[in-house]
Amino acid sequence: MTPSLCRRPLSSTGAPGAGPNFFAVEYDPETHAVWMLDQRRLPSDVLYHRYAEPDEVADSIREMVVRGAPAIGIAAAYALVLVARKEQGDASSFLLSNGAASRVLLGTRPTAVNLAWAIARMSKKAAEVAALSPAERYAGMRKEAEAIHIEDVQACRAMGRLGAEDIPSGATILTHCNAGALATGGYGTALGVIRAAHEMGKRIRVLADETRPYLQGARLTSWELHQDEIPVEVITDNMAAHFFQREEIEFVVVGSDRIAANGDVANKIGTYGVALLAEAHDVPFTVAAPWSTVDLQTQTGMQIPIEERGRDEISTLGGATLVADGIACRHPAFDVTPARLVRAIYTERGRIRPHCGETPEALMGSTGNVEREPSSARG
Ligand code: MRU
Numbered sequence: 001m002t003p004s005l006c007r008r009p010l011s012s013t014g015a016p017g018a019g020p021n022f023f024a025v026e027y028d029p030e031t032h033a034v035w036m037l038d039q040r041r042l043p044s045d046v047l048y049h050r051y052a053e054p055d056e057v058a059d060s061i062r063e064m065v066v067r068g069a070p071a072i073g074i075a076a077a078y079a080l081v082l083v084a085r086k087e088q089g090d091a092s093s094f095l096l097s098n099g100a101a102s103r104v105l106l107g108t109r110p111t112a113v114n115l116a117w118a119i120a121r122m123s124k125k126a127a128e129v130a131a132l133s134p135a136e137r138y139a140g141m142r143k144e145a146e147a148i149h150i151e152d153v154q155a156c157r158a159m160g161r162l163g164a165e166d167i168p169s170g171a172t173i174l175t176h177c178n179a180g181a182l183a184t185g186g187y188g189t190a191l192g193v194i195r196a197a198h199e200m201g202k203r204i205r206v207l208a209d210e211t212r213p214y215l216q217g218a219r220l221t222s223w224e225l226h227q228d229e230i231p232v233e234v235i236t237d238n239m240a241a242h243f244f245q246r247e248e249i250e251f252v253v254v255g256s257d258r259i260a261a262n263g264d265v266a267n268k269i270g271t272y273g274v275a276l277l278a279e280a281h282d283v284p285f286t287v288a289a290p291w292s293t294v295d296l297q298t299q300t301g302m303q304i305p306i307e308e309r310g311r312d313e314i315s316t317l318g319g320a321t322l323v324a325d326g327i328a329c330r331h332p333a334f335d336v337t338p339a340r341l342v343r344a345i346y347t348e349r350g351r352i353r354p355h356c357g358e359t360p361e362a363l364m365g366s367t368g369n370v371e372r373e374p375s376s377a378r379g
Helices: 054-062 069-086 091-106 113-129 134-164 190-199 216-227 237-245 271-280
Strands: 004-006 025-028 033-037 048-051 172-175 205-209 232-235 251-254 258-260 265-268 285-288 334-337 344-347 350-352
Touching (some): 025 069, 025 134, 033 054, 033 069, 054 091, 069 134, 113 134, 134 190, 134 285, 134 344, 172 190, 190 251, 190 285, 205 216, 216 232, 232 237, 251 271, 271 334
Parallel strands (some): 172 205, 172 251, 285 344
Antiparallel strands (some): 025 033, 033 048, 265 334, 344 350
């Protein structure tokens, strides 16, 4: 894969991206390409790649150029727009190409259900437009992918407002991994809650777990929050217990890669430990995620597939060897927090309280009017 590199994107789709300074992923209709900020290089370099081939987008998801559950779903949707632009054959040829690319994309990362959700939504659209002309098919697929992107930002803003209501002014908030604008279409889920609290004028301070081994907290979360002038301090993962004990943490909010029907939550490895600490210190542990993260087909968290990543991400750091050759490492990239530890899940449809036995099904009929949901994570 030899993508183009540039310091700034050439143009933008106009999707309501991250903020004034950056975006994780966008489709550029002028160059017919997907632009991505290389999150492996942050914060040292702010570099965008231009991908014109669907396989390049799949590689970029696998290699974590783009990461975060909603963002990889959006990237996959745009990859299928690239397929639609290239495929000039008849309906069955278009559907075959869409199906083949979908299978490759699906195999890139297994835990975040947003990936499968976005691919399923794009495949439904592909079936609807298959009989149209190639130009009309492309237009239909592009419109759907951009809708997925725009709706994700709207969902982040809605759950952000909802979660922010539960944050007391003056609070110190712990977050784990990066569930920010970089991990979504823009604004962020957990960081959306934090951004909304900041925008409401609440005085808040953030402790960002560094998030071993990939360091999303140290490299990405602090970078994002610092740009918004939200006070943030980075701690190593093994310091969290100390700050709970000293009563320096009043609220925890994280994102999620998949929420099971019973309210169990999969998120970045280390999240379960944070939830146990929060419970032990009677601090609300909360989750912010769009409805596309809810997987009602998966009954409990124990059925969620956990991605195992390579040894190198553990055994090396910045090129230096940490674990001697020949010694094995284990690397589950996610863990599952049981519903009983989760005080609230904020979605664009409203709030649920898994620790009281409420399940996502409670929001099945919701219109998404989050203003109507009054219950609090603190209650
Ligand atoms: O391996 P990553 O960096 O893709 O893991 C990301 C997370 O675990 C996020 O917390 C989750 O995807 C939610 S992002 C809004």
